[in-house]
Amino acid sequence: xxxxxxxxxxxxxxxxxxxxxxxxxxxxxxxxxxxxxxxxxxxxxxxxxxxxxxxxxxxxxxxxxxxxxxxxxxxxxxxxxxxxxxxxxxxxxxxxxxxxxxxxxxxxxxxxxxxxxxxxxxxxxxxxxxxxxxxxxxxxxxxxxxxxxxxxxxx
Amino acid sequence: xxxxxxxxxxxxxxxxxxxxxxxxxxxxxxxxxxxxxxxxxxxxxxxxxxxxxxxxxxxxxxxxxxxxxxxxxxxxxxxxxxxxxxxxxxxxxxxxxxxxxxxxxxxxxxxxxxxxxxxxxxxxxxxxxxxxxxxxxxxxxxxxxxxxxxxxxxx
DNA sequence: TATTGTTATACTCTATAACTATA
DNA sequence: TATAGTTATAGAGTATAACAATA
Numbered sequence: 001x002x003x004x005x006x007x008x009x010x011x012x013x014x015x016x017x018x019x020x021x022x023x024x025x026x027x028x029x030x031x032x033x034x035x036x037x038x039x040x041x042x043x044x045x046x047x048x049x050x051x052x053x054x055x056x057x058x059x060x061x062x063x064x065x066x067x068x069x070x071x072x073x074x075x076x077x078x079x080x081x082x083x084x085x086x087x088x089x090x091x092x093x094x095x096x097x098x099x100x101x102x103x104x105x106x107x108x109x110x111x112x113x114x115x116x117x118x119x120x121x122x123x124x125x126x127x128x129x130x131x132x133x134x135x136x137x138x139x140x141x142x143x144x145x146x147x148x149x150x151x152x153x154x155x
Numbered sequence: 156x157x158x159x160x161x162x163x164x165x166x167x168x169x170x171x172x173x174x175x176x177x178x179x180x181x182x183x184x185x186x187x188x189x190x191x192x193x194x195x196x197x198x199x200x201x202x203x204x205x206x207x208x209x210x211x212x213x214x215x216x217x218x219x220x221x222x223x224x225x226x227x228x229x230x231x232x233x234x235x236x237x238x239x240x241x242x243x244x245x246x247x248x249x250x251x252x253x254x255x256x257x258x259x260x261x262x263x264x265x266x267x268x269x270x271x272x273x274x275x276x277x278x279x280x281x282x283x284x285x286x287x288x289x290x291x292x293x294x295x296x297x298x299x300x301x302x303x304x305x306x307x308x309x310x
Numbered sequence: 311t312a313t314t315g316t317t318a319t320a321c322t323c324t325a326t327a328a329c330t331a332t333a
Numbered sequence: 334t335a336t337a338g339t340t341a342t343a344g345a346g347t348a349t350a351a352c353a354a355t356a
Binding site: 202203204229230232233236237255256257258 | 321322323324325326327331332333
């Protein structure tokens, strides 16, 4: 495998070099993307991590804190402080689970729904894509899901 | 501009939705990429930030700490601790600048060159691209530079 | 025994402000 | 006056370990 078939565009450089280019650009874009999102959610009065937590919650189906930790791929102990902040801001409410009294489910308040919509808007909108034509954008959309095996983690 | 021409793939969703898809995938990929890189440089005995600092240094042209801060897009005060660690590890040496005694230039040692090459290898290599054909990889390489206006910052 | 949420604690990363030595 | 490097300090993010309540 990985035999260097002569492709028109990779002939001179090879797959490894093209891959390095792609990774370098992805790194650059990731930094710009995160910076832009962090600035915008800060303007909404949230810390970046709290904003990501709020965005990950399901307003229609309250989830236990443990589930949120899984969604955010972080330890449960972190969720406590994150939810503390969201609760102080009146965006989330802790409610007991009737079926398992160990659990506390995270209920998004009405105010929380509105801010969560703002966060999602911030995360979706991006000035980063202004330089792409409609066709290029479509190509990119079809190609990116193939990076990192769709939605699977890398290890 | 931005008139909704009926493209084959964007007809049903529109440019905004395609953009949101792209941003969502970029966010996912960015997370996986950073996590993979951070794990690998940690295995090299470096913290992620120290690894990025070492990678940003030029072994052939020692730069002042201030320049490194600019490269990393962070405050100069952070560079002190980063370089402290690299110096303790024997990878970097602080040297006075002959022409301006305020400056301290950052010299990459021989050991530093080797580790820096490892870091670059880690940053370039990635299992994330295994699902792409050579042609898809090439397309991606040609498309990604157009995201975020080439190399320009977003604001 | 195992799990949830919490607390205590520590480390990394980053920023601001003030200090010093130069320019 | 302005700049480079440093120091002190603070806040955010994340991790591990131990605890009480519950399963």
